[in-house]
Amino acid sequence: MSGDALVVGSIGDASRLLPILATDSASGDIVGLVFNGLLKYNERLEVVGDLAEAWQVSEDGLTLTFTLRPNLRWQDRVPLTAEDVRFTYQKLIDPAVLTPYSSGYELVEDVEALDERTVRIRYREPFAPALESWMMGVIPKHLLEGEDLNTTSFLRRPVGSGPFRFRRWKTGELIELAANPDYFEHRPHVDRYLTRIIPDQATLFLELLAGQIDLSGLTPLQYRRQTDTPRIRESYRKFRYPSFGFTYLGYNLTDVRFADARIRRAFDLALDKQALIDGVLFGLGSVATGPYPKESWAYDPSVQPPSADQEAAKRLLAEAGWIDGDGDGLLDQQGHPFRFTIMTNQGNEVRRQVAELIQRQLRLLGVDASIRIVEWSTFVHEFIDKRRFEVVLLGWNLSRDPDLYDLFHSSRTGPGQYNFVGYANPEVDRLLEEGRRTFDQPARQQIYHQVHRLLASDQPYTFLYVADALPIVHARFRNVRATPIGIMDNVIDWHVPLPEQRYKRMAP
């Protein structure tokens, strides 16, 4: 049953193959297969053990105790112990290590290895997102102690505990992993996992047409039209599931016009989000009503998207003092027409098209929006950081924990922080703080349902849509399934029947 190789097409190359330093998605994908955290999400987005077989949260929420699975080993056969977990934590908070993740561990008082298999972590304050923070890959102390983590050669030939072992990395060309025969769940059935780096989207697609790539993401156009050929239908399977992220219009709430919630609600009413999804994503997405996708337990199903209603939107705008006084088709107030600029980043064709559709829909309302597309770095540092924008069109890819403190808490409006719209609602602040302190799942769910409802009614963002992830996988792989956590969740169970195996000549 075992054998064959899974060839994955990737636009970008990895940079550092160490969990605490990996920030780009290419590095993250590889690191995720080579290393394990203490915990992970299962396919229903519930927190379950990974290296840990059990864990406890103390009554006061200040102490987490993890018990590791028995007989864990690094890929070089050295035992993996609680001491490695403590080492990982020390490196995460080490000021000399170039990790951007240190802030997730600021509230940790100390990490103690009670015995080989038990780790006790004490917090200064209860911190519910902590569970997610312990999904960070644990790194081997015996190989990294005394090394400079920023430059060590380990970054290019990592040794982890995961289902795949690192084999080779040819910069800019490919990264090859091999099945780890000792993996604690079971050895992956597929012998090799190869990432081919193909920076051009069109070439990547041609490689797929030539049958040289087994797994890749598709664009909506490719999914709907270009893969609708007999050859592709025969040898590939397409999957579709909501991605964990949303696209939104963010308003600068220090602008007097957008400080008025009626105007934001009017825009929410006027914008036909389904039309955006149909027009730009070929229907491959769903309307967003808040910051969570439908699959998340934090999503409140009682929040319904408003049906696009231009008339109601016009009434709201008139209430706020914007009417077409001079009959030129544009709303105005004291002789000033309602005019602003939607900014978005360069290099994202979908966003450009969405901006154009929004522009057209707002024009029907009597609002004149122009579009400005700016190179990413300039956009972030000259416009977002300095609050020099009126409306931005952007997207967030968030982690699975519903904590939104960094996005919507009123204390997070400084330069370089992410409440750049300047949203401040004391009730939301309180809920976000409480959500971080509450470990009890049903209670947390209530909190975030409330956050979802408040954000939907306050509209600091107009939530537009959640795009679907659209992977395509070669049909010779069996047991492939799409889950909210992604298609790769059960990659160790994928297999290829012997007669269909393709790569048999791989070097040992």
Add this chain to the structure above:
Amino acid sequence: MAAYLIRRLLSMIPVLIGITIISFGVMKLAPGKPTDVMLDFNPKASVEARERMEQLLGLNQPIHIQYLTWLRRVATLNFDRSFRDGRPVTEIVVERLPITLTINVCALVLILGLAIPLGVIAAVRPGGLFDRATTVLVFIGYSTPAFWLGLLGIAWLGVALGWVPVSGLHSLDAESMSLVGRALDAAHHLVLPVGIMTFVGLAGLSRYARSSMVEVLRQDYIRTARAKGLPERLVLFRHGLRNALLPIVTILGLSLPDLIAGSVVMETVFAIPGMGRLFYDAVMARDQHIVMALVTIGAVLTLLGNLLADAAYAAADPRIRVGKSHA
């Protein structure tokens, strides 16, 4: 000649420093820092983490200090490390250089081998059928976007006919091949990109060769050669071509830096990890040490190329040999 060369070499140093000051300044003026790739729009990265990382990397020092630190290192041929993966810049460049160099040398040899005969034959009868046909052909190559030709070539030769690999440099099982097998495999992968680069690059040199030859053939000594009854072949190749090649030598010297400058477009379309993509990605990620290393190497090669062209020209043409003009 030796004194002249030394003088020229010394005069390069201030020019080189000027180039690096300007490049360094421009790069620092552009918005964004090398840490942005890791930190921008990453809600898990706090402001404190950002400041800590910038301090670790020395990015919060004044520009002139940063420049002097850089200059001091470069004086010892140390280009520091990439911000992206923490490896020494030299190691990264050494990894990429042979790939780009191979492709460019192959393409250049093919271009020379094709462009000069094309130009020379066209020059024999300017305005004739061959001249007009090759003009049209090379200008089609010149004016077609390389990425489009590349994709077209892949779709037709790679996907539809399956004659050449779609992209990349090696087959996935190249590891298990013999040395010869691996070389043939790489050559197979390079057929299409090198072919397209040759086609696209043909116009320039073939036009130079043609106009240079046309001009030479109008000279008195050619008429003399013909008048004394030399066979046309000797007239063309011994008297004509040798003189017509002089300007080509200059152009070759000036194209020295191009040999290491990979084409971003071709390398992206064909998924080849060469110098072009290295530079482009480094600029996009604000990986300043890589950008500065490549700018410096490029500047050195440009200056050396100029010198080489002058020297080669002098060697080939006694009339312009420096130092003898007053004799």
